Amino acid sequence: MAKEVLVVGAGFGGLEAARALAAGGDVHVTVVDQRNHHLFQPLLYQVATAGLNPADIAVPIRAQFSRAPNVDVRLGRVAAVDLGRKRVSLEDGTELAWDFLVVAGGAQHSYFGHPEWEEFAPGLKTLEQATEIRRRLLSAFESAENEPDPAAQRRLLTFVIVGGGPTGVELAGAIADISRTVLVRDFRRIDPASARVLLLEAGPRILPAFAEDLSRHAAEDLRALGVEVRTSAAVTGIDAHGVSIGGERIEARSIFWAAGVQASSLSRSLGVELDRAGRVMVDADLSIPGHPDAFVIGDMAHLEEPERGLVPGLAPAAIQEGKAAARNILASIAGRPRKPFRYRDKGMMATIGKHRAIAQTGPIRLTGFLAWLAWLFIHILYLIGFKNRLSVFAQWVWSYVLSKRGARLITNRDWRLPS
Amino acid sequence: MAKEVLVVGAGFGGLEAARALAAGGDVHVTVVDQRNHHLFQPLLYQVATAGLNPADIAVPIRAQFSRAPNVDVRLGRVAAVDLGRKRVSLEDGTELAWDFLVVAGGAQHSYFGHPEWEEFAPGLKTLEQATEIRRRLLSAFESAENEPDPAAQRRLLTFVIVGGGPTGVELAGAIADISRTVLVRDFRRIDPASARVLLLEAGPRILPAFAEDLSRHAAEDLRALGVEVRTSAAVTGIDAHGVSIGGERIEARSIFWAAGVQASSLSRSLGVELDRAGRVMVDADLSIPGHPDAFVIGDMAHLEEPERGLVPGLAPAAIQEGKAAARNILASIAGRPRKPFRYRDKGMMATIGKHRAIAQTGPIRLTGFLAWLAWLFIHILYLIGFKNRLSVFAQWVWSYVLSKRGARLITNRDWRLPS
Numbered sequence: 001m002a003k004e005v006l007v008v009g010a011g012f013g014g015l016e017a018a019r020a021l022a023a024g025g026d027v028h029v030t031v032v033d034q035r036n037h038h039l040f041q042p043l044l045y046q047v048a049t050a051g052l053n054p055a056d057i058a059v060p061i062r063a064q065f066s067r068a069p070n071v072d073v074r075l076g077r078v079a080a081v082d083l084g085r086k087r088v089s090l091e092d093g094t095e096l097a098w099d100f101l102v103v104a105g106g107a108q109h110s111y112f113g114h115p116e117w118e119e120f121a122p123g124l125k126t127l128e129q130a131t132e133i134r135r136r137l138l139s140a141f142e143s144a145e146n147e148p149d150p151a152a153q154r155r156l157l158t159f160v161i162v163g164g165g166p167t168g169v170e171l172a173g174a175i176a177d178i179s180r181t182v183l184v185r186d187f188r189r190i191d192p193a194s195a196r197v198l199l200l201e202a203g204p205r206i207l208p209a210f211a212e213d214l215s216r217h218a219a220e221d222l223r224a225l226g227v228e229v230r231t232s233a234a235v236t237g238i239d240a241h242g243v244s245i246g247g248e249r250i251e252a253r254s255i256f257w258a259a260g261v262q263a264s265s266l267s268r269s270l271g272v273e274l275d276r277a278g279r280v281m282v283d284a285d286l287s288i289p290g291h292p293d294a295f296v297i298g299d300m301a302h303l304e305e306p307e308r309g310l311v312p313g314l315a316p317a318a319i320q321e322g323k324a325a326a327r328n329i330l331a332s333i334a335g336r337p338r339k340p341f342r343y344r345d346k347g348m349m350a351t352i353g354k355h356r357a358i359a360q361t362g363p364i365r366l367t368g369f370l371a372w373l374a375w376l377f378i379h380i381l382y383l384i385g386f387k388n389r390l391s392v393f394a395q396w397v398w399s400y401v402l403s404k405r406g407a408r409l410i411t412n413r414d415w416r417l418p419s
Numbered sequence: 420m421a422k423e424v425l426v427v428g429a430g431f432g433g434l435e436a437a438r439a440l441a442a443g444g445d446v447h448v449t450v451v452d453q454r455n456h457h458l459f460q461p462l463l464y465q466v467a468t469a470g471l472n473p474a475d476i477a478v479p480i481r482a483q484f485s486r487a488p489n490v491d492v493r494l495g496r497v498a499a500v501d502l503g504r505k506r507v508s509l510e511d512g513t514e515l516a517w518d519f520l521v522v523a524g525g526a527q528h529s530y531f532g533h534p535e536w537e538e539f540a541p542g543l544k545t546l547e548q549a550t551e552i553r554r555r556l557l558s559a560f561e562s563a564e565n566e567p568d569p570a571a572q573r574r575l576l577t578f579v580i581v582g583g584g585p586t587g588v589e590l591a592g593a594i595a596d597i598s599r600t601v602l603v604r605d606f607r608r609i610d611p612a613s614a615r616v617l618l619l620e621a622g623p624r625i626l627p628a629f630a631e632d633l634s635r636h637a638a639e640d641l642r643a644l645g646v647e648v649r650t651s652a653a654v655t656g657i658d659a660h661g662v663s664i665g666g667e668r669i670e671a672r673s674i675f676w677a678a679g680v681q682a683s684s685l686s687r688s689l690g691v692e693l694d695r696a697g698r699v700m701v702d703a704d705l706s707i708p709g710h711p712d713a714f715v716i717g718d719m720a721h722l723e724e725p726e727r728g729l730v731p732g733l734a735p736a737a738i739q740e741g742k743a744a745a746r747n748i749l750a751s752i753a754g755r756p757r758k759p760f761r762y763r764d765k766g767m768m769a770t771i772g773k774h775r776a777i778a779q780t781g782p783i784r785l786t787g788f789l790a791w792l793a794w795l796f797i798h799i800l801y802l803i804g805f806k807n808r809l810s811v812f813a814q815w816v817w818s819y820v821l822s823k824r825g826a827r828l829i830t831n832r833d834w835r836l837p838s
Contacts (some may be wrong), residue, residue, distance in 0.1 A: 012746060036829045050469075052471040060827045072607050075561040092565065127828070131674060142494040146511065186481035188491050333597035408479040408545070410455045410494075 002028045002070070006088055006098035008078055008266070010038050010061045012315045013298030014104030016322030024330045029070060030055040030096060032088070036060055039127060042315060042379060043209050045167060047130040049174035050182075050408045051139065060258070067323045080269045083291045090109075097393055100293050100329045103280070104322065105264030107250040107299035107313060110277075112260055117238040121257040124167055133256055137175065140254045141183055144190045150308075158252035160243050162235050163259030164211070166350040169218060171258055172199040173353040174227040182408075196387025197227045198250065200243070202234035202259070206359070207350060209312070214358040217367045221352040235259075261313070263300045275302045284340035286325045294328070297321035305343060314388040315382075316346040349375045421447045421489070422752055425507055425517035427497055427685070429457045432717030432732045433523030435741030441487040443749045448489060449515060450505070453496040455479055458546060461734060461798060464586060466549040466557065467675075468593035469827040472506060473546045479686070497524075499688045512684035519712050519748045522699070523741065524683030526718035526732060529696075534566045536657040540676040543586055551683070552675055556594065557829050559673045560602055563609045576614040581654050581660050583620025583679030584628070584771040588637060590677055591618040592772040593752070595644040600773070601827075602763045621653035622676070623710075628731070632779040636786045640771040652677075694721045703759035704826065705744045714748070716740035724762060734801075735765040743823045746797045755832055768794045 003026070005019045010033040021029045037058040046052040080319045081103065104235040109123035122129050122136070136157070142247025144156035159174045176197045183192035199206065199222060203319040206222075206229060219229045228375040230245075237244035242251040263278035272288050273281045279302035280288060286301065288294045298318035303311045311317050321341060328338040349371065357371035366374055422445070426437045456477040465471040484490040495509040499540040500522065512571055528542035541548050541555070558577070563575035580591045580796045595616045602611035618625065618641065625641075626634040626646060638648045649664075656663035661670040684695035691707050692700045698721035699707060705720065707713045717737035722730045724794045728734050740760060747757040766780025768790065776790035 036557065037828070055472045055828055063827070066604040069607075074565065074604075076565065094565070138455065146495065146513070184477070188488075188549070231796055298526040348665075382559065401819045408455070408482070409474055409477055 002291060003099040004097060004142030005100045005102065005329060006080075006096055007031045007102045007104065008088065009106055009298075010035075010064075010073075011041075011106045011298060011318065013106075013318035013322040013325075014102065015061070015064060016328045017102045017104065017295075018065070018071060018321045018322075019241045020323050021329065022065065022071045024326060025228065025333070027070065027100075027330070027333065028072070029063070029068075030072040030074055031061060032074045032076055032078060032090070032096070033061055035126075036062070036076070037063065037127075038077050040382075041194055044124050044127075044130050044381075045125065045170040045174055047123055048171065049178050051101075051174065051178075053133065057178040058127060062068070078266060078269075081266070081294075083270060083272070083288065084387045086293070090387070098293075101295065102322075102325050102329075103266065103270070103294065103296045103300060104298045104318070105266040105300050107261040107263055108265070109257055110260035110262040115274045117257070117379070120238050120240050121162060121255040122386070123257040124171065125261075126254045131278065133171075135410050137178075137406060139333045141179075141187065141190070141192055141195075142410070143253075145187050150217050153190060155194075155241065156253045157190065157192075157252045158198070158250070158254070159195060160200060160244075160250060160252045160255045160368055162200050162238075162243070162255065162257050163247070164199055164203070164206030164231070166207065166348075168199055168201070168258035169206060169222065169350050169352060171256060172197055172227045173222055173225055173356075174250075175210075176227045177353045180226060193226075196252075198228050198288055199227055200235055200245065201229070201231045202382050202385060203231065205231055209348060210358060211360055214360055214365060218350065218352055218358050221356045221368075222356075225353045230271075233369075251381055261299070267296075267300055268298035270296075277302075283337040285328050286321055287328070287338075295325040298326050303341065303343075305341075308343070311341075313349075314348065317343055320344060330406075341401075349378070351375050369381075421445045422518040423516060424519045424521065424748060425452045425515055426521045426523065426527055427507065428523035428717075429454075429492075429502075430460070430523055430525045431481075432737035432741040432744075433521065434480070434524075435647040435738045436521045436523065436714075436716065436745045437490060437741075438487075439742050440748065441484065441747030441832045443491045443745060444752070446489065446519075446749070446752065447449060447491070448493040449493055449511070449517075450480060450484070451493045451495055451497060451515070452480055453494070454545075455481070455494050456546075457483065459801075460544070461801075463546075463549050464589040464593055466546065466551040467590060468597050470593065470597075471779060473550065473554055477546060481561070486619060495744070497685060497688075498683070500713075502689060502691070502707065502713050505712070517712075519751075520714065521741075521744050521748075522685065522689070522713065522715045522719060523686040523717045524719050524802055526680040528676060529679035529681040530676070532827055533657070534647050536676070539657045539659050540662075540674040542676040543590065544680075544713065552590075554829050555673050555675075555822050556597075557827060558777070560598075560606065560611055560614075561829070562607070562672075564606050569574075569826070572609060573615075574670045575672045576611075577617070577669070578614060579671045579674045580744065581615045581618060581619050581657075581662070581674065581676050583618055583622070583625030583648070583650070584677060585626065585767075587618055587620070587677035588625060588769050588771060590675060590732060591616055591646045592641055592644055592770070592775075595641075595646045596772045599645060612645075615671075615836060617671075618646050618648050619652045619654055619664065620648070620650045622650065624650055628692055628806065629777060630779055630784060633779055633784060635788065636771065637771055637777050640775045640777075640787075644772045649795070656778065666770075680718070686715075686719055696721075704747050705740055706757075708749070711751075714744040716767050722760065722762075724760075727762070730760075730762045731767075733767065736762055739763060766799070770794050 043057045062073045079091045091319045099182040111117045144153045147153045179192045179195040205215045210332040286295045299313045324341045349359035351357040357375040359366040359371040459476040462476045481492045498510045530536045566572045597615040598611045699715040705714045718732045724838040735818035743760045770776040776794040778790040
């Protein structure tokens, strides 16, 4: 009788684990996700800035397993995980039993103990959030065009991005780019190019995960795009009309959150040891200490490699962990010993505006246009299973050559900003 | 000093009028719309059935006039039109003065005095409605997959489309098609092909605007796709769990409205003579009787041509009226006489499922695959100004050859149907 493996979450890690398990042998896999689509998160900022359509970076989870009869996909939200009874209960009341469990719930935004900031400063983790940011971004220009009062117009044309990591950098660069190249032709009363884009980073430099010279490079590229890069600028307050940095006040109607992340709240329901970011402390084989049949991977897992430190919260790491967890499950079923997970660092990259980026992998460091080409190539390459990989590429070429954006839609009927 | 022409609504008619005016001479044009995009409505059902992305059939209105310095685009909702003082006031309080007015507010759904039906049976006029229908359609299959009770499962897999006009026929055909070809591979517990699709028409035949043999043909094609076509079936009740046809009850969780339309409620604010569908009775030159500087076009206009009858509510008619209104305005400014509008009948077509259609233009009548090719060609051709015309075509070829649907997204976080 085939073992039942339950995979919670169909992000990079969960999807990879389910694929490897489905191919690997005599198991039945159930994939549970609260959404019907897998999301290519690295390109989410492109949806938020009207460069791509939601469907360009999302694929139905079911479609990934059409040809895998031993995989069930179930749309639902996990309410609780019972490691002892080996059960997972969904919010709709159903209970799912498992022999092996892979928890891959990913990360969510952390507002550093200020949940009330979220409504004023949406984050960028889901398609809904991306289209909401797109709506606010485009609506701000529309409202400014209709606004007679110059001061109010300024506030509408001031965009604050909180957090100088890759997401914040890519968002800030894209917003500066769209306002200076795409929208500039379309308005009569306002000059979109005069839009003020601020990137606020609490630490001493943006992109701290990158080498120092690369983050300096990125900051210069951002400034060249017209982004005001502010480091050592910790936000102390956010409301509907602006942000506070200690005593300083910045009036802005559009504030986007790209700062802290924490593990999915699912981790707390496990009742096991977590780190400060809510990640589960896992053993070298990615299983939960004391629960050898329950694995945690991706942004929910905290794994310290001897001499090599913490495995970073990146897509490649999640994919590798998904594969490794599947391998260890299949090994246990076959009575073979498990292998400790070993992270192969593929490097990191971040894009700045339309045709610049930074990339580092081991000793190799790229900047500028060359890095952007590398970024483009790798992201197109990794849009595996996304039928519209080519259409995505075509849309980029289009927007790159003609400075147009195909997805400039405000599809929320009430397009006005809350006043 | 250039005359001010105010165009209300950027549908087919309003956009065409604004284009012709902008090109035509010494006028300043202001286009007001409550949305930031022009919508290619004939393909809306493709978005509702996950065949196309919203951005594929919508273009930013501003982008249409980037190179027309004498055209202003203003996002806003018209609260009232004052024909006497020649003013239009927007909901945000601003007043716009005009020398000439073109009212092109289009049509909205009519629930025959049962507005309470709308929440249970959304219509298909906007992108929001299309994605809402897409969400309900895809969520119904997901809920059915999770539903243990066979009777409840049946209700979830029963789809009722009310109204046998082109929209209803295209929607019913596409839903039957997606359930039998696209989704059929993806589920384990349910058989999507067993989904029940009903098309309810109150009149004696579907597509009454077409020749009788063509609508018979369409009905046969629909039945071949597995659609239950019911004529002389007037809906007398709609709630969250089904529809009533007189004494008969049909249990269904998904009901979509494609029946009556009426002119935009804007027409009532004009204080002029309307027909029973709320359309403005216009003179032969498309102006409002007694208000020679105010024109009404498209689905809001009621124009009876001598010997030829009522101009139909079709995109080609709206486009022709937009051109004609613009010409008459420019004529008046130049002191030339106006010309009465004359409708050039381009014919009609409706598509049934993935590769069948019916078309009639004058004596010519097409059915089946040939008609579908004609339909495809004309719709691609008319996606003028839509940069993604080719990508749309590519997506059709894709879905036609591989029976896939690229846009199968449930992007409303709460994917469950209201219970």
